[in-house]
Amino acid sequence: PSIAQAVQDIESSSFLPGFRLNAYLVDSKCSVPDATTAAVAAMTTGPQKHIVFSDSCSAACEAVNDALRHFQVLQVGSGCVSVSL
Numbered sequence: 001p002s003i004a005q006a007v008q009d010i011e012s013s014s015f016l017p018g019f020r021l022n023a024y025l026v027d028s029k030c031s032v033p034d035a036t037t038a039a040v041a042a043m044t045t046g047p048q049k050h051i052v053f054s055d056s057c058s059a060a061c062e063a064v065n066d067a068l069r070h071f072q073v074l075q076v077g078s079g080c081v082s083v084s085l
Helices: 002-012 032-044 058-071
Strands: 051-053 074-076
Touching (some): 032 058, 058 074
Parallel strands (some): 051 074
16 A cells, blocks of 8 residues: 555645656565566556566565566665675
């Protein structure tokens, strides 16, 4: 519910006038294979994604980061602490 509220708050503000925000949630299960599969599936279906808010599991963040490079999409996450990121 908090993500939906944040999206609504941004849309209702003058921060991004004329833009529509959508949030798509997937479960990485904090594992490399599941995170990679979820990220690739999300990037290849539905509307174009411009940014990904990452998992808090460093191994999953690393894997998703590598996959997202192919799509030229930025991953943002405060919980990823891997030095390779």
